[in-house]
Amino acid sequence: MKTGDKFTNIDYNLRKFRNDDIDTITKYANNQNIAKWLTKEFPSPYSKKDAENFINITSKKEFMKVFAIEVNGEAAGSISLSCNSKNEKNIIFNSNKNIKKAEIGYWLAEKYWNNGITTSAIKEIIEYGFNNYKIECIYATPFENNIISQKILSKAGFNTDSKIKKIIKNNESYDVIIYSIKNDSNNL
Numbered sequence: 001m002k003t004g005d006k007f008t009n010i011d012y013n014l015r016k017f018r019n020d021d022i023d024t025i026t027k028y029a030n031n032q033n034i035a036k037w038l039t040k041e042f043p044s045p046y047s048k049k050d051a052e053n054f055i056n057i058t059s060k061k062e063f064m065k066v067f068a069i070e071v072n073g074e075a076a077g078s079i080s081l082s083c084n085s086k087n088e089k090n091i092i093f094n095s096n097k098n099i100k101k102a103e104i105g106y107w108l109a110e111k112y113w114n115n116g117i118t119t120s121a122i123k124e125i126i127e128y129g130f131n132n133y134k135i136e137c138i139y140a141t142p143f144e145n146n147i148i149s150q151k152i153l154s155k156a157g158f159n160t161d162s163k164i165k166k167i168i169k170n171n172e173s174y175d176v177i178i179y180s181i182k183n184d185s186n187n188l
Helices: 021-030 046-062 119-131 147-155
Strands: 012-015 063-072 074-084 099-108 135-140 159-167 171-180
Touching: 021 046, 021 074, 046 063, 063 119, 074 119, 119 135, 119 147, 119 159, 135 147, 147 159, 147 171
Parallel strands: 099 135
Antiparallel strands: 012 063, 063 074, 074 099, 135 171, 159 171
16 A cells, blocks of 8 residues: 555555564554553453464454554554444455445554554545445444544544444443444445
8 A cells, every 4th residue: 555645744554464563563552542442352451462363363354454554664553444243244355245334443553643644544544445345334433532533533534423332341331433434436
């Protein structure tokens, strides 16, 4: 994928994860300031074994496209598109079937926050998803208190109808807000 854009202060690149990313993933993902805004599938503390599992699992899932956010030669984050809703769990990205909805997920090393990288990477993954697959809508579900992520999604072109749903994380209930962007090229 392309490297950065005019909106970022630091160049970045989206690419596939490699086994040599394990140490940098562990270094950056083992951060409570990141983990608190992610679902229960993101372990905290984050170990080297967690990074190994992440690379192995994501490289094999056909219903998910996952990319490393590379900054200064290191995997400093992750961004993904996934079709994992109960109605679309059998849809795979390698098929020619229409994908009604795909969910975006992302995180970035704290040292690179506030440089426009996440907003730019989200715009890039939206373009990638809409141009390469028959996706009608991409959505995200940031925690209700994660105002920064909500602002980033808005800057990337997402809208919200303020629908809130509950998720369970560490035996606690959290509210998340549904943000979405539609593929205008499908004439929706």
